[in-house]
Amino acid sequence: MQLFETLRMExxxxPRLSYHxxxxxxxAARLGFRFDGDLWKNEINTIIEKxxxxxxxxxxxxxxxxxxxHVVADLSDKKAFTAKFQQLQNHIPRSVVIxxxxxxxxxxxxxxxDLILLYDEKGKILEFDIGNVAIKENNQLFTPVYEADFLLGCKRQEMIDNxxxxxxxxxxxxxxxxxxxGKVSLFLINSLREVADVEIYL
Structure with missing residues (x-):
């Protein structure tokens, strides 16, 4: 098992490097991985130089x-995605989810x-498979309350902070x-795509 972060580079x-x-x-602290801030900095500098x-x-x-x-690849300009609902299996270890x-x-x-939008056994909407969900209602963007039941995204946190x-x-x-x-619109939010339109299939 490895930990990883996926970042947008322009x-x-x-962007959001401190969040990542x-x-x-x-x-790393939760899972007992060694983390060296100097190694992180060196890796980032190498990526930017190349x-x-x-x-x-x-x-x-x-x-x-x-x-x-690190792995660097070209970023496509895809701005809209399709999604369907899928229930998260309830036996998944919390450490894997968060x-x-x-x-x-x-x-x-x-x-x-393109995507799945996960929900739990109570029907609570959680996240997409590649990022958090934002739901626009009455001209305001909302995202689910974190209850140690999905991955906290960096773009999500930046938007909350702002x-x-x-x-x-x-x-x-x-x-x-x-x-x-037609009362709500859905968006994918992640550090790579930032904010992207989602059409959800019912």
């Missing part, structure tokens, strides 16, 4: 012994849509009804 800059570092450091121009998807990987590596690790089986799906996103729970039947009535 013209040699990595803090999240990886927190998860890719000063362009838009990239950057993946930073942390091994249990503290060693790090940390960004390479153990991602609980997020697997058949890719009939006052652009409020926490509020939505439940499956209620959300389906509001989508069908």
């Amino acid at each position: 013209a040699g800059k990595l 570092k803090a999240r990886m450091e927190r998860s 890719h000063p121009v362009g838009h990239f998807r950057t993946k930073l990987i942390l091994n249990p012994d503290g060693t790090m590596q 940390n960004k690790t390479t153990q991602r089986d609980h997020l697997a799906h058949m890719h009939e849509t 006052g652009a996103l409020l926490e509020k729970n939505f439940y499956l039947n209620e959300l389906k009804e509001k989508v069908a009535q």
Whole structure:
């Protein structure tokens, strides 16, 4: 198992870098991984030196012994996604759900849509498989309240810190009804895509 962070890189800059570092450091402490801030800094500097121009998807990987590596790939300009609802299995260990690790089986799906929107056994809406969810209602963006039941995203936290996103729970039947009535819009929020439109299939 490894920890990883996926970052957007534009013209040699990595937005939300401090958020990503803090999240990886927190998860490393929880899971007993070694984390060295100097190694992190060196890895970041190497990435920036090699890719000063362009838009990239950057993946930073942390091994249990503290060693790090990275993978950089071109970033597509996809701005809209499709999604369907899928229940999160309730036997998934919390450590897998709340940390960004390479153990991602609980997020697997058949890719009939680009994304899945997860909900729990009570019907609480949780997150997409590749990011958090924002629900626009009455011209305000909301995201589910964190109860150690999904991955805390860096873009999500930045938007909360900036006052652009409020926490509020939505439940499956209620959300389906509001989508069908055109009362809400859904968005994917993550550090890579930032904010992207989502069409949810009912």
